[in-house]
Amino acid sequence: MVLPRALTPPAAPDTPDPAPQAGGRVPALRRLDRILPAVVLVAIAAFALIGIGSPLLGQATFAATDEMVTTSPYSEVPEFAGVRPTNNYLDDTWDSALPNTLLFGEELRDGNIAPWNPYTAGGVPLGATPNYGLGSPLTVPFYALPGWFAPGIVKLLEIVVAIGGMYLFLRRLRLGAASSLLGGLVFASSAFMVVWTGWPQTRVAAFIPAVFWAVELIVQRRRVRDAAVLALAMAAMIFGGFPAVTGYTVATGAIYLAVRLFATYGREWRRILGGFALAAGGVAGGVLLTAVQLLPWVAFMSSAYVEGRAQQPDAHLSMASLVTSIAPWALGSTNPYGDVYWYLPVNLVESMSYLGAAALVLVVAAVAMARRGRAALPQGAWLFMVVATGGWLVLIYGGGFPLKVAQSLPYLFSDNFVGRSRCVLGFLLAVLAAVGLELLLRRREAVRARRWELAWALLVVGGVGVAALAALRGARRAAYLADRAAAGDGWPRTHELTREFAVGAVLVLLAAACAAALWWQGRREGGGRLRLVAAGLLPLLVAGQALAFVVPYWPRSDRDTFFPMTDAHDYLASHLGPDRFAGMYRSMTRSVESAFRLRSATGHAFVDRRYGELIRSPADRVNFSSTNVAVGGGLTAITSPTLDRMSVRYGITALDAPVPGTARPAPTTTGLTTLQPGASVTVPVPGTGPIRAVELTPMESREEWEATDRIEAVVTDESGAEVARTSRRLGRTTAGQPLYIPLAAESAPAGARLGVTITVRAAHAVPVQAAGEQAAVGAVGTADDGLKLAFVGAAAIYERTRALPRVRWAGTAVVEPDSTRRLDLLKGGTLTNDQVVLEQQPSAPGGGTADVRITEDGTDTTEVSVTARGSGYLVLADPIQSGWTATVDGAPATMLKADHAFVAVAVPDGTHTVRFRYTTPAGGAGGWLSLAAALGIAGVLVAGVVRDRRRRTGEAPLGSSGPVLPPSAS
Template sequence: MSSTPPLHRRELLSVLGALCAATLLFFHRLLASGGVFCERDMLRVCLPAKWLWVQAVRQWEWPDWTPFNSLGQPFAGATVTGAFHPANLLGLLVEGPAMLTLMVLVCYPVAALGTYVLLRRWGTRPGAAAVGALGFAFGGALVSLTNSLPYLQAAMALPWLLVATDAVLKHASWAAAGAVGLVLGTLLFAGDPQGFAVGGATVLAVAAFGPLEGAPRRKVLLAAGAGLGLALLVSAVQLWASASVLRETFAERRTLETAVVWSTHPLRLLDMALGNVFALERPLRAPVAEGLLGTQVNDFWLRSLYVGLPMLFLAGVAAASRWRERRVQLALGLTALFVLLMFGRHTPLYALVYELLPPWRPFRYPEKLSVHVAFWLAVLAGLGAESLVAREAPGRRRVAWVLGGLGLGVLLLALTGTGARLAEALSGFYSGRPELWPEVARQVGERLSEGGLRTGSVCLALGLLLVWRKLQPRPLALVLVTLVAVDVAWVTEPVYVSCDRDLIEAQPLFVETMRQRVGGETLLGQTRVYTAVATIQQPSLEGLSLDDRDAAANLTMLVPDVGARWGVEAANWYLPTLSARVGALLKDQRQWWRRYAGLAGVGFFTLDTLQVQKRGMEKYVVAESEPFGVQLLANPLALPRVYLAAPRCVAGPEESLALIASSDFVPGRQAAVECLTPLSQPAPDADLGSVRVVERDPDGSTVEVDAKQPAVLVASEAYFSGWTATVDGAPAEVLPTNHAFLGVALPAGRHQVIWRFIPPGQGMALAVSGLGVGLCLLPWLLRLRRVRRA
């Protein structure tokens, strides 16, 4: 493979400008409507988490705790919050949901530019590099990730990780190792531990099997190992934040069966080649996902896997014409590996990796690895485009006949109704509701035919152009870039979901009712809500799209964490750092409704009308959303979020859980406390005193207590070892109380108690990360110093 001269600044700036323009053009629908990305995790995780981060940092504080999910979780410990990603600083520039839009849009030109730079370093012309760049950045996988910013930001960094690794192959220098460490660290900072692990393994694979250009293999491997070591140092603050709480969470209890949810069915290779064949519009998407492809959930993790038949053909050109080259062999091998892992439970490889590599077990959803498949296919397509452009006219004509024949064949299959017959043939795989199958088969057949007509036409047109003897390399490259861009955008642009910005910023319907009932300006620290909505009506609301209605329904139900900006704390679980103790309470739904929800300070439930009637809870309804059939209920058993109780000592979590579920336990009066030594007991039936919360923020609270008797102060925050308490300025032991909550023993008298969640070891981990960043930047700083002296 030929080498190219260094990239000039003018070329990089020109390409970056073109890619920014392409991004704005691609997302014109979002920008013209003033909408905001709102699908799934964007509404439920990313927008609340980034909002909380920005609010804390603007007050020169750091968010250590998020109270808005499953009775509270460590903020940075829930890696998906991306607490340490540098792009969070954009939130300080832009207000509200527009902050999230900016963070998303930045990812696409950055991902495309990284792919472009990598391909140019590998010896391709600008046009061929642009083919790979556009194919990766605007392919189905990355456009689908507009529903999850952490994984999109990790995907954005992937090409740059390979650029840094290529520098290791070329120079085996400390500067190249530092670049690997910095870029790989951002994958974890984005909130993607699996991407971090896979990225590190990819670095090693490239260092071990990539082509050498002067430096011996041993030196290259040492530099790559140094890069991985630096990445561990750089990301130490996030690694420690996650690892320090892992043993207290439900993640360690994940099984292989739960890990392989959202495995990619082999049939979705049709999606990769022809279009979004199986991701039908609702309500048929769920029967396809569950009944036909066996995702075990009612949706796809990535709605589109589209790469496109033209891109796949170009990747095939690279495989056929350059298979002797080490880089092509490596790209093909990694593509095959990631495809097999992407299939999850449909092949034995994922289960083998799960069993042999224990650190892999916390990871889940094999379909996430589709991003790596898309990246390497885009790289191969860029190399194939280079081979095609570099050929003389006779050589191109041979490729033209193959491509034209492929396009004509696909066209004929589409025109003769093969798509409909293939869809009908899939009936043997279908296990959903039988009455839905005819419509499912019809729509899948139509999409197969439409995809065949589109991709067949593009391939045939390109094949005919290649036959033209006088077509020069530069115009040919321009044609390839244009056809690939149009083909990819045609399929993937409709994939992203946006909602009306005013809808997202409007206060949810039930929030004001909750405020009036608790009698406070804010709901933070006052009460919690638990949603148990089983079915929801889908009304046709004037002016609202289907995606708008979905977002409005989530806001109405107050699912976590959509109400965070209004102080709504949810008892439901969505973020990954669910306390194992809280998980035990949520798992026992019978006791949850009878007792545990009250102990957790859950003052409200949202249920659908059918559930309310089924449970006979009509008398507790305090508000209703008629369009969605959702009702807000007040919980008469809810305890205050902070109160005094008489301690009953227990030996451990199991005994505590058994006690609070027993009939002789008196909620609100007694507390099951895990204490090594007996605690002072109040007199029977005596007045224990009063409690007043004087200050509350997401990381803790300040409480004034007038204890008439010795007692334990109970706070219904999820217990983690990072919780601290001071009593009248002196440190006090925080005791696990009522199985999942906090308690501190108090003598009689007036006291001030301050609760704070302080992640253990975070200061030291931050210092280690700072050291790692310094070591990565050191060679660049020394080089800058030498240049200035010269």
């Protein structure tokens, strides 16, 4: 029976075997087919196990917490003082992704699916949205394993999913097992999949091959269950967060679907439209399956503080970054303590373009052998891969008019840096690499190549050569400019570029030699051993160079660095209560404290727009990005009345920060003196007590003292009794610039004469300004600024004595509908503690007083007991104007917009219970949609399995009028 062309099953991916050799030996090609997949599997195992390394054995953690402990307050802890991370490009992983994941996992193990995180940046959605990838199937290890152990297992699962999906897709394209596995290895080791490790981004990108596999299933089989498979792959991507990766995949996959359908079915419009319908249903199914998070995400992002993300046509990657495709460290490393640090204007995470020397050779082979490539793959597949790869290369590295057109489209390119589409480019290149190996492995006929084939191959090779020269020229220009700007000895960046690129070029030549051996030996009966060696060497080259890339990049931190607590954390845990702190001047400014359940006004997260406007308002300027929320104005804003309204009870600074207060200059300096190691010097403190700091003026600059080098100060009163003590790292000293030593000496009596004993605990002396024969010591006294230096340990902690409670009573309301005037009013300091700023005239009269007591304060619920004497307003200083509801004694209550970013509820006279609860905007509808989609997808998959089983057993499905023919007969 002759089948229509569209229904013809794909050719078997196995390579044809030559006739057995004399003596009964296994033919060389058959031996190659058997051995090569095993070699590739060994290469994959080596890449995964060696690349991740000791974290899989529990000896370290696959998290960049070694970088975390170099920041304040950890940097002051002696056991962390000597830590030197090898990669400081992984900030977001430890300061946002990990703390939020750890918090959600803890809540989940306690039986709570926490939709809200109240601890960072005032409060932001947590499990309600996919921002942190908490719903991704690849995040599950965090919920079942210790937090320090889970990241390594997550990365291992990413590699398995990426390679497994690529294997399924390439086998569906009729490639052999070895080629399919190698394509997976190339994709898993490509730039995006390596440099974004630790972010949710790679958990999304790992499913790109699975999406294309599902699309190919729809093209070839056009079954409803294949649409269900696509829905599951899409849902896995959406649940992983970072929607740009999903968007790039859907856009590319849609074009691939169209090309394949039209190439396969010609003008059979019914089949073509059916394929489109199935794919659209699969995408819709994935969206519906994730509606439980997707709808709340849309609701939250519509009111989120998002600015400065617009893209321009010149916002693309430099051609120079293409040298990293074969030489990943040619443009510098991630190690700030090394000789050559990354020096392109666009950072390494966004610029790295690694593919691998051997993989590049295979890509060139696949593109150069156009006729064989088109014949080897299903119709239209080779052409799509080549054209799509070229298109993405133009957008990512060329920019210009094509990128301008793309940026005119909504969202995908207009709000996202185009360099992040390397996720799809890496996938396409990995497919071509697999195709290249497959074409080299297959035996070829002894026929003369056509002229156009030779011309095309020369054009491809020549084009790649020209692009390589252009990239190298741009890279050398960047290295030259960086070396000249550094004004150091020699030309380290230029020399490093030459050396690394030379290594990459040698690997290219070696891989090209292997490819040539496979090609020229493809027609010969002899030479089987040479083909086996050449074929086996290619995957080893891929894995070997990939390991040289990932081993220095992927983190392997000491387990002791995994979110430890310092004395500063302990102090906050004991004193903060339900209020907030604000990290300032390089100390506790991120979202790390979510892991310790300490409420922070600052953090690394998307925040509500009004909250972003409020926290930046003290300085009338934006000094943070959309996702890095800091206090406007830096340290000078620590006394702002705006922070009082935000319930910032404590301000945290690093020990080397300037100290707010009244300056007390040192006596007139007459020269310099030297503070000798181990020797103590006692001098009087200028003025009288109390004080917040003493200061010295070093006369010698030192970029970095040893990790253990410290300076100690002990303040005593006239009787010799100790008042305060501080020991801080010397860190960096600059000649002529003050060296502050903060001291919690505000308890010293006013008018008391104080002395300070200074001791240098270092290997070298410290030359400082002198007054007479003694060190010139200045001081910072107290001031009427609402601050009290309450604690000095690993950080300096200032108590903000004028801060209002996070949950408070306001008897009267001030109405101000204009946003600008409202922010000015809040930072002006004229409001009383009994007032709240509302946007519209309230119906309640107010004027009463009340006692307020918090009875419950969880992640997504706050309950307050109010005993009111007259009516008024209960104010909750949380940014919960969207997605939250309030009740008074169980009855729904109206939440009034208060103090610009917060809420208030009118409460009548008497004793009442006010309850605030996060309801997840559209989460109810989203949950029902997700449940319905899950049931529908499960039903489709089960029905497909039942149908296949009945066909295999010869049973007629329900509703049929006759027997079902076996597959061979149909």
